[in-house]
Ligand SMILES: Nc1ncnc2c1ncn2[C@@H]1O[C@H](COP(=O)(O)OS(=O)(=O)O)[C@@H](OP(=O)(O)O)[C@H]1O
């Protein structure tokens with residue numbers, strides 16, 4: 406939604422050289438993020454079958470097992486049919502398109518090492534936007550329209566076409582079109598249909614520009630953050646692709662693609678340390694740095710799932726596919742809890758959260774991670790707390806939270822504002838009425854403690 410008015414390069418180029426060096430190093434180590442199966446304890450997902458929504462999908466969905474179930478003729482992750490079958494088709498399409506989008510982003514992130522100047526632009530608020538942000542928005546919008554019919558699809562999304570439509574942006578637009586077609590041509594590998602011919606620039610602009618919904622309390626709309634944590638993305642670090650569906654003001658499904666997030670926590674620790682200490686750590690054995698996953702959940706199911714990113718589903722035996730249920734951590738002693746927060750000081754008050762951490766008895770260093778990967782870390786039990794206190798005047802957008810909130814919730818956690826109220830997705834593109842900040846926790850014990858600590862210290866803080 407924020408307009409990208411200038412094509413001038415942002416300051417991040419001078420300050421982010423380190424990040425690109427890291428990315429180059431990371432790529433030297435592992436090549437493209439690819440997981441052909443996880444060695445984590447797996448329980449096979451109970452989903453399945455053939456699939457054909459408006460003939461835009463082909464069957465069987467390669468990353469789900471293949472036998473049909475009574476509850477899901479479309480073959481997706483089969484949750485309790487009484488409660489959650491309603492959105493099974495939407496979830497299936499959402500997971501597939503997010504998987505595809507992850508691959509698009511990985512390609513662009515690799516390219517940033519060599520061609521960053523053409524691929525990153527600056528928006529009015531100086532935040533970065535890249536070929537990947539536009540490319541993912543176009544791809545998701547196109548696929549959703551194909552699958553459900555454009556007349557049935559309404560999307561709230563972060564990006565617009567303003568910067569891409571400028572006469573001096575033809576090279577940029579060309580890069581976006583190339584990224585989108587490169588992604589869509591592989592659609593069949595994800596059980597989706599590719600376009601009959603490559604999309605032209607008009608089609609791509611139309612797909613991006615179609616995402617003009619303003620949300621609200623009634624009806625059904627998708628919420629998309631094509632690249633959340635673009636700064637992390639540009640720096641070769643963590644980022645997420647976030648897609649959610651909202652109906653009558655409630656988030657009913659959420660999918661988070663986390664292309665650099667490992668299936669195993671120990672690799673997250675390694676990733677963090679590797680970025681910081683770079684040359685002092687020996688590189689992981691090639692291919693062993695299993696990173697890249699998609700997490701998803703459907704409202705009311707009490708289940709959330711994580712599966713590895715796969716590049717080519719056709720090369721996988723269906724039974725090798727390894728979605729596993731995720732649950733929040735059971736740690737409720739603050740001394741052993743990990744809390745996450747934004748990396749950028751300008752996005753959240755680090756000094757305030759440091760004070761809170763101390764008063765609550767948190768002992769570990771904060772895990773500063775870009776994007777909704779923070780929500781992902783809590784949902785899968787890698788961390789216990791996420792706190793964000795934006796500066797006064799900043800209004801949180803629904804696309805930065807919707808997918809993460811439902812996944813944490815279904816995985817057993819709690820997400821509220823600092824007043825203990827659920828986030829309100831009924832009031833347009835912003836989380837209007839948000840009380841002070843956002844607090845997500847693995848359990849209510851920790852959550853209560855943080856809320857009380859915020860109350861105790863808010864007035865004396867300078868916020
Ligand atoms: N000033 C300010 N205050 C608070 N939040 C802001 C602010 N500016 C931006 N944003 C939004 O923050 C999104 C990234 O949030 P993160 O938690 O990943 O922050 S950080 O990058 O780790 O610092 C980021 O999402 P993306 O634009 O998708 O990257 C923004 O929507």
Ligand SMILES: [Mg+2]
Pocket residue numbers: 630632633634804805
């Ligand atoms: Mg975002």
Ligand SMILES: [Mg+2]
Pocket residue numbers: 538563630631632633634635
């Ligand atoms: Mg974004």
Ligand SMILES: [Mg+2]
Pocket residue numbers: 532533563635
């Ligand atoms: Mg942005």
